[in-house]
Amino acid sequence: MTKIKAYSAKESGADLKPFEIERRALKDTDVKIDILFCGVCHSDLHQVQNDWKNSKYPVVPGHEIIGKVLEVGDKVSNFKEGDMVGVGCMVDSCHECSACKDDMEQFCEKGATFTYNSPDKHLGGHTFGGYSESVVVDEQFVLTVPGNLKPEAAAPLLCAGITTYSPLAHWGVKEGDKVGVIGLGGLGHMGIKFANAMGANVVMITTSPGKSEDAEKLGADEVIISKEEDQMKKHRGTFDFLLNTIPVGHDANPYLQLLKRDATMVLVGAVEPLKAVNGSNLIMGRKKMAGSLIGGIKETQEMLDFCGEHDVVSEIELIKMQDINTAYDRLQKSDVKYRFVIDMKSLKES
Amino acid sequence: MTKIKAYSAKESGADLKPFEIERRALKDTDVKIDILFCGVCHSDLHQVQNDWKNSKYPVVPGHEIIGKVLEVGDKVSNFKEGDMVGVGCMVDSCHECSACKDDMEQFCEKGATFTYNSPDKHLGGHTFGGYSESVVVDEQFVLTVPGNLKPEAAAPLLCAGITTYSPLAHWGVKEGDKVGVIGLGGLGHMGIKFANAMGANVVMITTSPGKSEDAEKLGADEVIISKEEDQMKKHRGTFDFLLNTIPVGHDANPYLQLLKRDATMVLVGAVEPLKAVNGSNLIMGRKKMAGSLIGGIKETQEMLDFCGEHDVVSEIELIKMQDINTAYDRLQKSDVKYRFVIDMKSLKES
Numbered sequence: 001m002t003k004i005k006a007y008s009a010k011e012s013g014a015d016l017k018p019f020e021i022e023r024r025a026l027k028d029t030d031v032k033i034d035i036l037f038c039g040v041c042h043s044d045l046h047q048v049q050n051d052w053k054n055s056k057y058p059v060v061p062g063h064e065i066i067g068k069v070l071e072v073g074d075k076v077s078n079f080k081e082g083d084m085v086g087v088g089c090m091v092d093s094c095h096e097c098s099a100c101k102d103d104m105e106q107f108c109e110k111g112a113t114f115t116y117n118s119p120d121k122h123l124g125g126h127t128f129g130g131y132s133e134s135v136v137v138d139e140q141f142v143l144t145v146p147g148n149l150k151p152e153a154a155a156p157l158l159c160a161g162i163t164t165y166s167p168l169a170h171w172g173v174k175e176g177d178k179v180g181v182i183g184l185g186g187l188g189h190m191g192i193k194f195a196n197a198m199g200a201n202v203v204m205i206t207t208s209p210g211k212s213e214d215a216e217k218l219g220a221d222e223v224i225i226s227k228e229e230d231q232m233k234k235h236r237g238t239f240d241f242l243l244n245t246i247p248v249g250h251d252a253n254p255y256l257q258l259l260k261r262d263a264t265m266v267l268v269g270a271v272e273p274l275k276a277v278n279g280s281n282l283i284m285g286r287k288k289m290a291g292s293l294i295g296g297i298k299e300t301q302e303m304l305d306f307c308g309e310h311d312v313v314s315e316i317e318l319i320k321m322q323d324i325n326t327a328y329d330r331l332q333k334s335d336v337k338y339r340f341v342i343d344m345k346s347l348k349e350s
Numbered sequence: 351m352t353k354i355k356a357y358s359a360k361e362s363g364a365d366l367k368p369f370e371i372e373r374r375a376l377k378d379t380d381v382k383i384d385i386l387f388c389g390v391c392h393s394d395l396h397q398v399q400n401d402w403k404n405s406k407y408p409v410v411p412g413h414e415i416i417g418k419v420l421e422v423g424d425k426v427s428n429f430k431e432g433d434m435v436g437v438g439c440m441v442d443s444c445h446e447c448s449a450c451k452d453d454m455e456q457f458c459e460k461g462a463t464f465t466y467n468s469p470d471k472h473l474g475g476h477t478f479g480g481y482s483e484s485v486v487v488d489e490q491f492v493l494t495v496p497g498n499l500k501p502e503a504a505a506p507l508l509c510a511g512i513t514t515y516s517p518l519a520h521w522g523v524k525e526g527d528k529v530g531v532i533g534l535g536g537l538g539h540m541g542i543k544f545a546n547a548m549g550a551n552v553v554m555i556t557t558s559p560g561k562s563e564d565a566e567k568l569g570a571d572e573v574i575i576s577k578e579e580d581q582m583k584k585h586r587g588t589f590d591f592l593l594n595t596i597p598v599g600h601d602a603n604p605y606l607q608l609l610k611r612d613a614t615m616v617l618v619g620a621v622e623p624l625k626a627v628n629g630s631n632l633i634m635g636r637k638k639m640a641g642s643l644i645g646g647i648k649e650t651q652e653m654l655d656f657c658g659e660h661d662v663v664s665e666i667e668l669i670k671m672q673d674i675n676t677a678y679d680r681l682q683k684s685d686v687k688y689r690f691v692i693d694m695k696s697l698k699e700s
Contacts, residue, residue: 099611107611107635109587170636237459249626261449261457264638271630276599276623282641283621285457286520288614289639291632 006132008058012050028075038130039064039155040340062130063089063115064158086143088158103298146308153313156339164191165303166295167266175199177240187245189338192218197310256281264288320346356482358408362400378425388480389414389505390690412480413439413465414508436493438508453648496658503663506689514541515653516645517616525549527590537595539688542568547660606631614638670696
């Protein structure tokens with residue numbers, strides 16, 4: 001076991017402060033990673049605030065981890081010292097259930113071990129995330145980061161990236177499809193980039209006229225202001241796919257009306273109750289509303305390889321570990337374009 | 351044009367009474383059908399009561415029509431005098447839009463011509479349904495009824511049948527799948543029969559313990575009483591497919607929790623707003639909630655052929671035309687097992 005520096009919230013809603021945690025000694029199949037960058041996901045804030053009523057304190061958030069391999073266990077075959085690697089939302093799963101066998105560890109029937117706030121099988125207590133100097137992870141949950149990607153901008157791929165890539169890939173978005181991305185935040189901006197890289201005709205759907213220019217810079221071919229009924233009406237029944245990244249409960253009916261016959265809208269943000277969905281918005285046109293949660297490890301590697309091939313990374317604002325509480329305040333107000341990433345040097349040098 | 355006897359409601363919620371309507375003269379591609387039996391669908395009652403705010407009076411309901419061909423136009427190639435045929439919810443569509451070209455006339459982009467209460471392209475006014483002596487329909491919307499099916503019990507196949515067959519077939523229900531049918535009424539009882547004929551392990555999901563015995567007689571292998579939390583919990587995450595026939599707005603969340611990863615629940619009844627759906631019930635397990643509306647003409651013929659092959663018909667209570675108002679009262683109270691069918695002889699002899 002090694003004691004290392006980290007940042008944690010000691011109780012619900014508390015400011016994050018320096019905190020010392022332990023990392024396990026390297027096992028045969030483990031990779032020890034020197035954390036260089038860690039993205040700030042909105043769920044970090046939810047966990048700190050105990051919004052989902054399952055937080056365990058102290059919370060050490062962070063599941064968009066990029067780092068360099070420091071050391072590998074004797075049986076590790078895919079990684080060596082110095083490799084640029086990533087760790088996302090999960091660090092372990094049962095490996096035996098049908099979800100794990102189907103490479104969808106995020107739905108592990110015994111419960112995946114999430115990168116933070118999950119029961120720690122090795123040390124007891126709960127897992128601690130990437131707001132820390134280093135991490136020890138079984139190689140099956142370590143990802144290879146393509147060399148051409150800027151590591152700091154690649155960090156958010158590990159959660160925001162796979163969360164948006166997975167549904168676009170699973171539902172087979174392809175060249176020429178008309179794809180709507182609803183909501184322009186950390187998830188939405190990745191949705192635009194991926195859909196664009198897949199060759200789709202990408203439409204940003206937002207409540208904020210002020211976001212049009214940015215959306216187009218990110219790769220949107222068109223922007224719909226969802227409050228403008230005329231615009232929504234004009235596009236009714238024309239979308240092959242909708243990626244709904246709205247992070248809170250909302251009225252999904254106007255969006256369902258945008259779908260073509262047999263098309264699907266996938267929720268990736270709102271884990272909360274949606275306003276009443278009219279059955280007729282699904283029945284008329286045999287439409288589908290679905291959900292999607294991050295992605296499995298195999299698919300996360302595919303996503304990273306896709307990013308390497310298509311030069312896709314996140315738009316980020318690099319911050320110091322010491323600025324995390326200000327960053328959370330700004331995140332609450334959606335004042336970030338589009339993802340904070342912590343330069344972890346700042347923690348080590350503190 | 352021919353004047354014939356029918357039954358109509360003259361205004362919202364009025365009793366149905368004898369009424370004279372006109373049928374168009376036979377065109378080249380038309381089939382004139384002597385109506386023998388007509389099923390009583392819950393939407394007949396909705397239209398009479400103007401529940402969907404689109405009724406046109408006088409309403410002559412009826413879209414589960416079985417009859418014998420009386421006469422065919424010069425260019426009719428698929429039917430001849432004396433054939434046992436059916437007419438369902440539609441009598442025409444544009445034939446040109448992508449939905450029509452894909453054999454899904456129910457979603458015709460210019461609006462299918464429904465069997466009653468749709469604009470009548472030939473006579474002006476609106477179409478009149480099967481609570482009448484005869485009907486004239488373009489042969490493309492006339493179905494062949496397999497000879498081994500009892501005609502009166504085949505009538506409800508034209509709406510209740512295709513409404514439940516279509517989603518089961520479209521989502522590929524197959525031998526050994528665990529299929530839940532939610533709600534035991536006109537639609538639900540057909541859902542059980544079809545899922546059973548497809549070789550599925552059929553589970554009836556109902557609020558009413560009193561329906562268990564009937565459900566098993568109809569082909570259900572098991573019954574879940576949805577009010578019993580223990581039973582619902584036991585089956586959580588185990589269903590390959592759910593056919594939700596509940597005809598009114600309801601809380602879909604407990605049902606979504608029954609689905610396996612990647613599985614779908616299809617709504618065929620509730621065109622109304624559902625209670626707030628929790629995004630997490632879709633996101634956790636990449637589940638889908640979809641809708642389905644009757645089926646196209648090609649699929650309706652496939653369904654009838656399937657029924658012929660597997661000896662599937664509806665459970666019916668045969669009534670006289672003169673008893674329709676009492677039947678509506680009983681339908682309101684769900685007091686029918688499981689479909690009223692009008693013996694149209696009673697109208698002709700009146």
